[in-house]
Amino acid sequence: xxxxxxxxxxxxxxxxxxxxxxxxxxxxxxxxxxxxxxxxxxxxxxxxxxxxxxxxxxxxxxxxxxxxxxxxxxxxxxxxxxxxxxxxxxxxxxxxxxxxxxxxxxxxxxxxxxxxxxxxxxxxxxxxxxxxxxxxxxxxxxxxxxxxxxxxxxxxxxxxxxxxxxxxxxxxxxxxxxxxxxxxxxxxxxxxxxxxxxxxxxxxxxxxxxxxxxxxxxxxxxxxxxxxxxxxxxxxxxxxxxxxxxxxxxxxxxxxxxxxxxxxxxxxxxxxxxxxxxxxxxxxxxxxxxxxxxxxxxxxxxxxxxxxxxxxxxxxxxxxxxxxxxxxxxxxxxxxxxxxxxxxxxxxxxxxxxxxxxxxxxxxxxxxxxxxxxxxxxxxxxxxxxxxxxxxxxxxxxxxxxxxxxxxxxxxxxxxxxxxxxxxxxxxxxxxxxxxxxxxxxxxxxxxxxxxxxxxxxxxxxxxxxxxxxxxxxxxxxxxxxxxxxxxxxxxxxxxxxxxxxxxxxxxxxxxxxxxxxxxxxx
Amino acid sequence: xxxxxxxxxxxxxxxxxxxxxxxxxxxxxxxxxxxxxxxxxxxxxxxxxxxxxxxxxxxxxxxxxxxxxxxxxxxxxxxxxxxxxxxxxxxxxxxxxxxxxxxxxxxxxxxxxxxxxxxxxxxxxxxxxxxxxxxxxxxxxxxxxxxxxxxxxxxxxxxxxxxxxxxxxxxxxxxxxxxxxxxxxxxxxxxxxxxxxxxxxxxxxxxxxxxxxxxxxxx
Numbered sequence: 095x096x097x098x099x100x101x102x103x104x105x106x107x108x109x110x111x112x113x114x115x116x117x118x119x120x121x122x123x124x125x126x127x128x129x130x131x132x133x134x135x136x137x138x139x140x141x142x143x144x145x146x147x148x149x150x151x152x153x154x155x156x157x158x159x160x161x162x163x164x165x166x167x168x169x170x171x172x173x174x175x176x177x178x179x180x181x182x183x184x185x186x187x188x189x190x191x192x193x194x195x196x197x198x199x200x201x202x203x204x205x206x207x208x209x210x211x212x213x214x215x216x217x218x219x220x221x222x223x224x225x226x227x228x229x230x231x232x233x234x235x236x237x238x239x240x241x242x243x244x245x246x247x248x249x250x251x252x253x254x255x256x257x258x259x260x261x262x263x264x265x266x267x268x269x270x271x272x273x274x275x276x277x278x279x280x281x282x283x284x285x286x287x288x289x290x291x292x293x294x295x296x297x298x299x300x301x302x303x304x305x306x307x308x309x310x311x312x313x314x315x316x317x318x319x320x321x322x323x324x325x326x327x328x329x330x331x332x333x334x335x336x337x338x339x340x341x342x343x344x345x346x347x348x349x350x351x352x353x354x355x356x357x358x359x360x361x362x363x364x365x366x367x368x369x370x371x372x373x374x375x376x377x378x379x380x381x382x383x384x385x386x387x388x389x390x391x392x393x394x395x396x397x398x399x400x401x402x403x404x405x406x407x408x409x410x411x412x413x414x415x416x417x418x419x420x421x422x423x424x425x426x427x428x429x430x431x432x433x434x435x436x437x438x439x440x441x442x443x444x445x446x447x448x449x450x451x452x453x454x455x456x457x458x459x460x461x462x463x464x465x466x467x468x469x470x471x472x473x474x475x476x477x478x479x480x481x482x483x484x485x486x487x488x489x490x491x492x493x494x495x496x497x498x499x500x501x502x503x504x505x506x507x508x509x510x511x512x513x514x515x516x517x518x519x520x521x522x523x524x525x526x527x528x529x530x531x532x533x534x535x536x537x538x539x540x541x542x543x544x545x546x547x548x549x550x551x552x553x554x555x556x557x558x559x560x561x562x563x564x565x566x567x568x569x570x571x572x573x574x575x576x577x578x579x580x581x582x583x584x585x586x587x588x589x590x591x592x593x594x595x596x597x598x599x600x601x602x603x604x605x606x607x608x609x610x611x612x613x614x615x616x617x
Numbered sequence: 618x619x620x621x622x623x624x625x626x627x628x629x630x631x632x633x634x635x636x637x638x639x640x641x642x643x644x645x646x647x648x649x650x651x652x653x654x655x656x657x658x659x660x661x662x663x664x665x666x667x668x669x670x671x672x673x674x675x676x677x678x679x680x681x682x683x684x685x686x687x688x689x690x691x692x693x694x695x696x697x698x699x700x701x702x703x704x705x706x707x708x709x710x711x712x713x714x715x716x717x718x719x720x721x722x723x724x725x726x727x728x729x730x731x732x733x734x735x736x737x738x739x740x741x742x743x744x745x746x747x748x749x750x751x752x753x754x755x756x757x758x759x760x761x762x763x764x765x766x767x768x769x770x771x772x773x774x775x776x777x778x779x780x781x782x783x784x785x786x787x788x789x790x791x792x793x794x795x796x797x798x799x800x801x802x803x804x805x806x807x808x809x810x811x812x813x814x815x816x817x818x819x820x821x822x823x824x825x826x827x828x829x830x831x832x833x834x835x836x
Contacts, residue, residue, distance in 0.1 A: 485757065
């Protein structure tokens with residue numbers, strides 16, 4: 095009996111010893127906020143910067159299965175490039191170009207086409223900015239043309255060219271407005287800008303006076319100071335802040351057009367154009383998916399806090415252009431006269447997902463529309479993902495018509511993000527076609543850094559603060575037939591080049607012409 | 618020479634069968650599996666154990682009335698749940714394994730009622746995986762119900778499993794050739810379900826406690 099018990103106890107003791115044999119995983123850190131423990135080494139070490147970048151992408155990047163399919167071995171990248179970054183630490187001088195070139199070698203193969211990486215070069219005190227998608231797309235034949243496309247309809251809005259419908263007063267059915275910073279500040283930035291012209295003319299008048307009064311001399315001095323202050327002002331957030339300071343300081347001069355510009359136009363400024371083209375074809379072109387702050391009363395105060403009369407006027411004007419387009423479609427469809435709809439997203443860099451309902455979704459029945467699946471990163475492992483789920487985009491609610499007439503979406507190389515989702519929707523909807531050139535390839539959505547912990551993926555670091563910052567999507571996207579087109583883009587149904595010479599000469603737009611041909615003839 | 622060896626082996630076998638006992642049987646039961654992994658800084662992920670089924674066949678050879686060797690072949694589920702506190706996300710995993718536990722079995726007690734303990738090792742193969750639950754689309758703020766087969770990834774998923782096992786139970790001799798058992802058995806996997814496919818080490822383990830009933834025919 096004794097030896098039975100001893101045998102059993104011996105076996106139990108051996109088992110208990112072996113029961114502790116679960117290995118510990120490596121300890122990982124979160125890269126979403128500035129913390130010395132996480133980013134400290136990267137402040138003054140290229141090796142540290144590389145390790146942060148590699149590890150942060152390892153945990154947060156949502157497309158590792160796609161990259162594996164494309165032949166990328168991310169672990170091999172670590173083994174290959176760590177020594178190279180270590181070597182930089184031993185060099186006295188490391189220029190921005192050297193750092194940039196090495197980073198492009200590391201990041202170039204990654205397909206995410208929203209990703210932008212900023213790395214501080216502690217040797218030069220400047221940041222190096224890497225955009226793998228910019229580098230990839232810049233080799234495309236249509237890249238330069240797409241960058242210079244400016245949403246101009248000058249040829250088509252001239253009555254004599256016969257391309258535009260006329261209203262009851264014989265005027266072209268056309269409207270446009272812009273709240274882009276470049277356009278809002280054009281009067282003070284361009285030499286022939288209205289504000290600069292008025293100031294210069296006023297200075298000329300005052301200088302020509304033989305016996306100016308004290309007040310006139312004072313006004314002349316102030317105008318010259320204002321002119322000097324406006325010299326070289328930039329259409330940037332800092333430029334707007336400086337301009338607003340000048341506008342406030344010199345408001346007593348009552349310079350026409352020298353109105354303060356709300357800083358939010360730096361984030362949500364856009365250009366929008368509506369035209370009713372011959373054949374009752376309702377065209378809308380716009381520069382950004384930033385319509386929601388203008389069109390939704392609940393969002394306006396959030397995006398434009400303390401909006402003054404000038405800001406409210408800008409908001410009203412954008413809304414009015416969109417309304418003209420939307421209401422025209424409603425009226426013409428109900429009367430059976432609508433020829434078709436053209437949505438021009440060429441050169442459109444994307445924006446709010448909510449805008450879908452005001453663009454393609456404004457033409458569809460209420461209840462939502464799906465053109466793709468999405469998948470979130472759900473863990474720190476490279477291959478930890480959620481299931482694929484259909485992404486249902488909001489379509490417009492309330493009483494409205496569902497457009498059954500032909501719809502064309504125009505796209506080009508610089509159609510990105512929501513512009514690509516709109517392009518993809520044109521390939522899904524039965525009565526829609528995509529015409530133009532292949533889009534950018536950036537379909538994966540992203541959110542603000544502050545929302546990182548909802549999905550534990552997305553941004554890396556804090557822009558302008560941490561030595562490494564990555565603007566990074568939080569999810570993957572695939573088409574309804576299972577293709578992941580990140581880094582590739584949406585191929586049009588009808589491919590058409592923009593004849594840039596013709597466009598620059600007289601404004602004739604070969605891509606728009608093809609869209610009009612398709613709607614008018616069905617071919 | 619060969620003929621002598623053969624006669625000697627047969628004689629030994631005959632001698633063993635006089636004292637030893639063979640038995641074969643079947644088991645069925647339920648198990649509760651604990652899935653362990655390091656959630657790192659993703660602190661609102663929670664992992665909970667889940668119940669599953671186990672059933673199989675068993676063969677045992679007793680050298681003495683208190684010591685034997687036993688081998689089972691069973692299908693055992695190693696299920697678990699993961700959910701998040703911050704978002705309405707809930708995943709239920711169903712994992713089916715085919716296992717071959719081999720163990721020493723020790724028993725004490727009387728003719729009718731005996732207690733026993735099993736100690737041994739097992740090898741297993743991950744047959745299939747399924748997950749279902751609720752996901753949350755942060756972009757549209759909508760929930761999505763899903764149920765899908767988990768496709769194995771040859772780089773990531775470790776299909777082979779092995780580990781230690783220990784169990785205790787009671788056996789009741791129903792008739793001269795029949796016995797019934799109830800056993801509480803613990804499987805401690807020593808193999809991470811995930812291969813180390815990354816430079817970063819990430820181990821994930823199953824630990825399974827089964828309660829099972831068995832019926833045996835004793836030769």
